Amino acid sequence: MAGVSIASASRVLNGHGASVETERRVREAAASVGYVPNAVARSLQAQRTDMLALAVEDIGNPVYVAMMRAIEEVAAGAGYRLQVHATGADVAGEVELLDGLARRYVDGLVISPIRITDAHLAALARVPTPVVVVGSLPDDMPTTKPIDNVRADSHTGVGLAIDHLVAGGRRRIGFVNGPLDTVPGAARQAGYLDALDAAGLPFDPELVEPADFHYAAGRAATRRLLDRAEPDAILCANDLIAVGALHALLAAGKRVGEEVALVGMDDTDLAEMSFPQLSSVSLGSAERGRLAAELLLARLAEPGRPAQRVTVAPTLVVRASSDTAAKQENP
Amino acid sequence: MAGVSIASASRVLNGHGASVETERRVREAAASVGYVPNAVARSLQAQRTDMLALAVEDIGNPVYVAMMRAIEEVAAGAGYRLQVHATGADVAGEVELLDGLARRYVDGLVISPIRITDAHLAALARVPTPVVVVGSLPDDMPTTKPIDNVRADSHTGVGLAIDHLVAGGRRRIGFVNGPLDTVPGAARQAGYLDALDAAGLPFDPELVEPADFHYAAGRAATRRLLDRAEPDAILCANDLIAVGALHALLAAGKRVGEEVALVGMDDTDLAEMSFPQLSSVSLGSAERGRLAAELLLARLAEPGRPAQRVTVAPTLVVRASSDTAAKQENP
């Protein structure tokens, strides 16, 4: 403290107008002592932490990595820092996290639960802090709290893939899905059945094999599928599964893209980095992350605004794994 | 407030001993009002935030993903939350982050700069908060602040790969490296030269091609390499480059693992998910992350302890891309 009141110092440091002389003295003193304001004290007074949180099942999954990257970018751009939580898809943990928001250690949360239970909904109904959910919230959400919601459209996405495969002459389209009791697993299953139906193709249970959303499971499931059926195409519920499927197919000596077409979902970096490169349905993970972050910032700026529900349209990215023409010059 | 003093309430809620009656009344009141303590206020008083930060170039790079996962796990296990920062390898930004620690919004930082400049060292010398650096700090670090340091041993790692390739009969070993002005790039280059030397192999500049540490660059660089030379093996400075190289090789019709052996570095998930699966030198990214987090926690517990410098030993994981025998039944 060199000369002026503590209040004046605060004013100068926050650019709230002070005389030239005061300003000089304060800055000088601050520089000489190496003064840096304490963020925690400031947060306590300001009632905001300038921090956002992201909770996903696994911060190593490429889909969430893409989402996290996008969110971090938006957050950093707006002066917010990002806190990450790996939930391991544990419901109790997710609910605890939601309830923990009452401690006010972050200003807002983006959460992408792989399953959405009643416990989640109950917790969401009592959070005191803005939350945006990535994933499909039930339509009959109680409107006590405005919870913003960003969703993918897997159902349509699966349709895009099936239509593409059918157009390429494929008729026996296998499907390696994730767990049916997850939000994406259920949606993709429904999409598969509806798309077959729309294409006039019969449903053959032999062609469907459940897995979980990871590489090893995808590979094992595809191996089982190949053992008992002869698909001329395989659709996978995400890229991790698809890469597993690719291995199973290659190991079985199949020419991927010709004998058997392969399509993944999420269009992660993996799709481009496989050989042959994988066709994949983009569900816009980065885009969803970006939107989620923006919705959160918007609500922070205007807490009273009505709850938004935005859906990102899927797009199909065709690459060599399902495109005989491209195969020649792959990738 | 129902009945007792504010201090008693605090005691009950923190389990600091109170009479049965007081305890009951406090808990009851707290429950009925839905009271939750404010983390920011608590932090201000406790002078700690229970939060750690991680700063890496790109939170989407598989190496850093593995590191982040490990750190998040250790941090969460010890009751700390994790904040992530993507620096984009921007020196000014990294220094700003380091200086920002004086704001005390986190209790400690793990930073993994891809380049370490004098500005970094200067900033490190004045941080008021524990920092552990992942990557090689100069040996003549001023010891004013105890900065813990976790390092990989790329030099030895490259040697492992070269020895393995030589043992497999390879003689013309190409090398696709990252930028030479980065810490890992420089170390790997030196390792390559020394290993060739130790193996009695001549150095042929034609066999070395620079790239940056990403897929596309790796693929392009490998293409250039193949245009002018005929390597019987290629070592890549990381797995991203190696996957790019794999594509270039396959697209050129090379039988990978036979005609040309391929070895990556970092042993990320990508190595296992490629086909053929990639041999890769593990530099222990997850392990380094774990160690970094543990060193940070240890210093938080005992600020005065001497600076630690730990090096994680590399290991070679041999897979089909460099092993003809395995190739048969790959993967």
Add this chain to the structure above:
DNA sequence: ATGAAAGCGCTAACAC
């Protein structure tokens, strides 16, 4: 323009 003082929500001494 500046200083005094209150207060953000909490915990820890220090009496009683």
Add this chain to the structure above:
DNA sequence: GTGTTAGCGCTTTCAT
């Protein structure tokens, strides 16, 4: 065991 009080470091009325 419990209440009173000070204080963590800051911003912001409110006077002057």
